[in-house]
Amino acid sequence: MSFATLWESLLPIGRDGLSGGYRRFSWTPEDAACRAWFTRSAAERDLRVLTDNNGNLWAWWDPPGWPGPGAPGGAKAVVTGSHLDSVPDGGAFDGPLGVVSAFAAVDLLRERGCLPVRPLGIAAFSEEEGGRFGVACLGSRLLAGAIEPGRARALADAAGVTLAEAMAAAGHDPDGIGPDDDLLAAVGAYVELHVEQGRALADLGAAVAIGEQIWPHGRWRLDFTGRPDHAGTATLADRRDPMLPFAAAVLAARQAAAAHGARATIGKVTAEPGAVNAVSARVSAWLDARGPDERTLQTVVGEVLAAAREAAAGHGVELAAGPESVTPAVVFDQDLRERLASSLAEQGIPAPLLPTGAGHDAGVLAARVPTAMLFVRNPTGVSHSPAEHAESADCAAGVRALATVLEDLACR
Numbered sequence: 257m258s259f260a261t262l263w264e265s266l267l268p269i270g271r272d273g274l275s276g277g278y279r280r281f282s283w284t285p286e287d288a289a290c291r292a293w294f295t296r297s298a299a300e301r302d303l304r305v306l307t308d309n310n311g312n313l314w315a316w317w318d319p320p321g322w323p324g325p326g327a328p329g330g331a332k333a334v335v336t337g338s339h340l341d342s343v344p345d346g347g348a349f350d351g352p353l354g355v356v357s358a359f360a361a362v363d364l365l366r367e368r369g370c371l372p373v374r375p376l377g378i379a380a381f382s383e384e385e386g387g388r389f390g391v392a393c394l395g396s397r398l399l400a401g402a403i404e405p406g407r408a409r410a411l412a413d414a415a416g417v418t419l420a421e422a423m424a425a426a427g428h429d430p431d432g433i434g435p436d437d438d439l440l441a442a443v444g445a446y447v448e449l450h451v452e453q454g455r456a457l458a459d460l461g462a463a464v465a466i467g468e469q470i471w472p473h474g475r476w477r478l479d480f481t482g483r484p485d486h487a488g489t490a491t492l493a494d495r496r497d498p499m500l501p502f503a504a505a506v507l508a509a510r511q512a513a514a515a516h517g518a519r520a521t522i523g524k525v526t527a528e529p530g531a532v533n534a535v536s537a538r539v540s541a542w543l544d545a546r547g548p549d550e551r552t553l554q555t556v557v558g559e560v561l562a563a564a565r566e567a568a569a570g571h572g573v574e575l576a577a578g579p580e581s582v583t584p585a586v587v588f589d590q591d592l593r594e595r596l597a598s599s600l601a602e603q604g605i606p607a608p609l610l611p612t613g614a615g616h617d618a619g620v621l622a623a624r625v626p627t628a629m630l631f632v633r634n635p636t637g638v639s640h641s642p643a644e645h646a647e648s649a650d651c652a653a654g655v656r657a658l659a660t661v662l663e664d665l666a667c668r
């Protein structure tokens with residue numbers, strides 16, 4: 257089956273008719289449809305499907321005569337994949353490109369007559385974007401023991417539904433979530449293919465790149481508490497308006513990022529009670545910050561929080577601020593990276609090395625398993641938006657590159 261057929265079978269799920277963007281949030285009906293698509297695609301290829309305790313999906317191509325999962329002396333698996341969930345109104349490629357390319361690469365390996373000598377797995381990790389419960393890479397974090405299960409169960413979505421409730425409603429037992437050391441110990445390498453979320457490859461004139469490192473990054477929550485008041489009668493001098501220090505924080509984020517060659521974004525904000533004709537009681541904002549190294553990241557966040565604190569004090573507003581999740585820099589496994597580079601070079605596939613400011617499940621898993629990434633060119637670099645794109649020829653190049661890497665890692 258071709259990449260295009262697979263791609264088009266997934267495309268309608270969770271697409272918003274108005275924005276053209278995707279709303280595939282974990283443990284919703286759209287998520288269930290994506291899971292059914294995964295299971296169907298695996299079944300069409302005679303792959304063995306299982307859902308792990310944390311709701312991550314796995315499709316296994318077992319080598320002939322393989323003794324079965326967990327058997328003593330069994331070879332460690334090679335796993336590829338990505339995620340199927342989206343940010344609100346996200347693009348079609350972020351996540352799904354890696355999963356679709358994984359199935360297409362299996363097809364290509366079979367066309368080439370390759371048989372794995374160790375298990376080859378395709379994974380789709382749950383809630384990678386944190387689009388519903390606010391913590392990015394939740395499925396892989398749980399698997400790797402990078403988040404405490406009790407804390408994860410209590411995470412709530414915008415409607416106040418907890419992860420535990422959402423999982424249970426979708427038929428998945430939330431009591432079983434948490435680290436799965438046996439599963440991770442069975443994985444010898446993880447290679448994630450992902451659409452590039454910048455435009456470096458477009459400038460380099462290459463279709464595919466090998467990931468070098470992921471910038472350290474994190475999310476900080478800022479709660480500004482002031483005093484609700486009448487927009488017409490409260491004098492300016494008497495106001496304690498939380499919107500003003502919030503605005504200072506937005507500007508400080510931009511300035512600090514520009515000053516230090518980093519990224520800082522406030523892309524989510526809520527105002528309570530949210531009346532047009534009233535001074536807000538409270539403004540909550542989320543700062544997303546990323547930098548080329550940890551010191552730069554801390555400097556940027558420190559400057560934003562200092563500016564927010566100073567502005568809050570100046571307006572008689574209280575500020576509570578702290579991290580929601582922070583992920584250190586990830587440098588991908590050098591041996592694996594070099595092996596990818598040499599197998600691609602052998603096939604005449606040019607693949608420069610690329611750092612990225614975007615977080616991935618591969619970044620979380622890198623703490624436990626040798627991990628590598630492949631990026632596929634995005635002509636405009638736009639991502640987390642309906643305008644996110646990759647050309648068909650580049651998607652095909654990505655599948656070829658992934659199949660080449662998997663053949664080297666799993667079939668020899």
Ligand SMILES: [Zn+2]
Nearest residue numbers: 350351384450
């Ligand atoms: Zn992604």
